[in-house]
Amino acid sequence: MTKPPAGLSTKAIHGHPHPKSVSDPVVSPIYQSSTFTNPIGSPEGVLYTRYGNNPNQLAIGERLAALEGAEGAIFLGSGMGATAMAHLAVLHPGDHLLSSDWIYGGTRRLFNEEFHRLGIDVSYVDPSDPRNWRRQLKKHSRAVFVEIVTNPLMRVVDIDYLATFCRELGISLLVDSTFSTPINCRPLEHGADIVIHSATKYLNGHSDVIAGAVASDQPVIDEVRRLMTVWGPAIDPHQAWLVERGLKTLSVRMERHNTNGITFASWAADHPAVEQVWYPGLEQHPDYEVGTQTLDGFGGMVGLELKGGADAARSVLEGLRLVTHAPSLGGTETLVSMPRFTSHSALSDEELKEQGIADGLMRVSLGIEDVEDIIADFETAFEQLRS
Numbered sequence: 001m002t003k004p005p006a007g008l009s010t011k012a013i014h015g016h017p018h019p020k021s022v023s024d025p026v027v028s029p030i031y032q033s034s035t036f037t038n039p040i041g042s043p044e045g046v047l048y049t050r051y052g053n054n055p056n057q058l059a060i061g062e063r064l065a066a067l068e069g070a071e072g073a074i075f076l077g078s079g080m081g082a083t084a085m086a087h088l089a090v091l092h093p094g095d096h097l098l099s100s101d102w103i104y105g106g107t108r109r110l111f112n113e114e115f116h117r118l119g120i121d122v123s124y125v126d127p128s129d130p131r132n133w134r135r136q137l138k139k140h141s142r143a144v145f146v147e148i149v150t151n152p153l154m155r156v157v158d159i160d161y162l163a164t165f166c167r168e169l170g171i172s173l174l175v176d177s178t179f180s181t182p183i184n185c186r187p188l189e190h191g192a193d194i195v196i197h198s199a200t201k202y203l204n205g206h207s208d209v210i211a212g213a214v215a216s217d218q219p220v221i222d223e224v225r226r227l228m229t230v231w232g233p234a235i236d237p238h239q240a241w242l243v244e245r246g247l248k249t250l251s252v253r254m255e256r257h258n259t260n261g262i263t264f265a266s267w268a269a270d271h272p273a274v275e276q277v278w279y280p281g282l283e284q285h286p287d288y289e290v291g292t293q294t295l296d297g298f299g300g301m302v303g304l305e306l307k308g309g310a311d312a313a314r315s316v317l318e319g320l321r322l323v324t325h326a327p328s329l330g331g332t333e334t335l336v337s338m339p340r341f342t343s344h345s346a347l348s349d350e351e352l353k354e355q356g357i358a359d360g361l362m363r364v365s366l367g368i369e370d371v372e373d374i375i376a377d378f379e380t381a382f383e384q385l386r387s
């Protein structure tokens, strides 16, 4: 195999370029087949879609490995499947996991409802003071899990600090990089061991697929593949093909998400209807400095806290015409949701307050429309607040 190209856009489109023969299709065909002919008298070379060795699955694994600068990568049937298998690849009964407190609600459910049953102990650490990691360390701590660019306040966790901390202890650092994508951050370059994605979001980018991915060293990827084969959360070939198509435009989509993000956040920060804007590209954000060191772009996710709390938020949501009220993120269309009813619905009022998630907090996933039109839609909805 040839060396991967240097640029992220080229990597997303070609992976490792393979020489083509005359009449080869330019675009990968969809191998919509569960099974493949196999050699007589040998288990070697058996292709079966649950094993993750269907050509459509392999093609996107290679692309993501190139983008993340990883030895290997593998796609699974959902982000949750990827999160579960990545953790089970490094944790065993009796082990302890130090998890950031700022994580996706589904991941918190996985830890609380399942890991406990498997004998894996989980502590939640408030990353706002880095010393908290060492304070909650146990003798049987084996891994640290964080999200980079967190939901919904877009906090940026200092993964350089955590990589040093984990290396010193000989434990694994797992980073869910769904919000940043390899265009804005490549956690392995910062010393992380495993990168996890909900490919449902930016990697596919068109709100039409559920998928997940893990990128890491080859032994970890081999173990994730073994776990996927045994537990069964493989990705369907057609979904994999859609992800391959989505990946080709990842770089240009992220460029637009980044500029729409900063433009929208700057506009909202100056608006009289807005109490606070959470966007790491604004100097007023608590992680502006860490963000500048860690990220190549600040992304398309913005937290918006309105004056007037939950009532104001409801009124604005009802007034939006172009922007759609729906959970999820990372697609071409702008979506807005209320984290307390979606990603963070498992938290109590007390826990929401502790995490700084106000009653009227809205989370905006800026799409790649013309940002003037998105702003105009919000402006109209904000005007109704005054009347």
Ligand SMILES: *Cc1c(COP(=O)(O)O)cnc(C)c1O
Pocket (backbone or CB within 6 Å): 078, 079, 080, 081, 083, 104, 106, 107, 147, 151, 176, 178, 179, 197, 198, 199, 200, 201, 210, 211, 212
């Ligand atoms: C959506 C999401 C997940 C879960 O991914 P699915 O593809 O819905 O299973 C995990 N982590 C983060 C940060 C997410 O946004």
